[in-house]
Amino acid sequence: MSTARTVLVVGGGAAGTAVTVLLRRAGMSVDLIEAKDDWNATAGSGITLQGNALRVLRELGVWEQVEASGFAFDTVGITAPDGTVLHVQDDLRTGGDDLPATVGMQRPQLQRILSDAVRASGARVRLGTRATSLDQDGDGVTVRFTDGTERRYDLVIAADGLNSATRAAIGITAEPEPTGMAIWRVAAPRPAGLTRTDLAYGGPAHIAGYCPTGDTTIYAYVVEANRDRASVPADTYAEEMRRLASAYGGHWPEITRHITDPAEVNYTWFDRLLVEGSWHRGRVVLVGDAAHCCPPTLAQGAALSLEDALVLARLLTEADTWDDALFQAYHDRRIRRVRPVVEASVQIGRWQLDGVRDADVPGLMARTVTMLRELP
Structure with missing residues (x-):
């Protein structure tokens, strides 16, 4: 060639x-x-x-x-909405045994x-x-x-x-095509002891989760049914995500207190x-x-x-x-x-x-x- x-x-x-x-x-x-x-x-x-x-x-x-x-980890936790850890499982290393299962960044x-x-x-x-x-x-x-x-x-x-x-x-x-779900995302400081993704199913959102992205940072997200975008003004993004996130325990109270700036919150429909x-x-x-x-x-x-x-x-x-x-x-x-x-x-x-x-x-x-x- x-x-x-x-x-x-x-x-x-x-x-x-x-x-x-x-x-x-x-x-x-x-x-x-x-x-x-x-x-x-x-x-x-x-x-x-x-x-x-x-x-x-x-x-x-x-x-x-x-x-x-980034931040590498090999397990994922499943928690109750109150933060109680229900199960921790090893993630499959889909890139091979010489690479981590997951890197958040x-x-x-x-x-x-x-x-x-x-x-x-x-x-x-x-x-x-x-x-x-x-x-x-x-x-x-x-x-x-x-x-x-x-x-x-x-x-x-x-x-x-x-x-x-x-x-x-x-x-x-x-x-x-929209799938009917939407996600709120925000970057936040990493709470002490947060070293993997944890997922909570149930509560006011379908999923509440977070992922470490470095030694001092994470990103956190909550997933709900999508809404008419016109009903969610951009200047209310922090308020809306904080309202959903405040129902969750474990690391969430510390994460939630950093959800203050609507410009730092991203709201996206799933497609x-x-x-x-x-x-x-x-x-x-x-x-x-x-x-x-x-x-x-x-x-x-x-x-x-x-x-x-x-x-x-x-x-x-x-x-x-x-x-x-x-x-x-x-x-x-x-x-x-x-x-x-x-x-x-x-x-x-x-x-x-x-x-x-x-x-x-x-x-x-x-x-x-x-x-x-x-x-x-």
């Missing part, structure tokens, strides 16, 4: 940065555009990275920075690590830039940008997220997306949330996106010809792994919304997570 091939990556999140680093390592010419002027201004308080995500981050060469920046810190890796790779980065048109033929894609420039590429990789403009531009009509059929049209191919998205009930969103990047980059690097068969092979390989995770993540939430008390949540989670230990 000629190393002169040129690739445009649209979107600078986890999938876009990962595929950029991998393709640059293979000697390809890669441009990355990101609509934000500052791609490190990432919203969100924290992120839970399971072992299969850590496996890809190690492949990218950033595992040491992630390990130093501040989401902006992960973004900084990945964006630094892109810069170091030698990719050309253009922030505050969007593609305005994609004109393709059998050999490549001519892309026009918001700054008036134009360039031709052998391939365009759409990594521009759940509401991907690129997906719509190439005629894929799939759209995200589901799975593009059916192929994930490409001609020389434009989807990765990450542009192709699939699921509720965070299994904490697999970032992991699946990173795996997409790894699989696509390997296929592109190893192939002499970039054609429909190659891109379909990428889809076929990923859909077998992505579909069960999306469906399980949605099902767990549906059982909670419907109040199904005898649902086999542990069994479904175990079956799904065990599958993820296999290489993508």
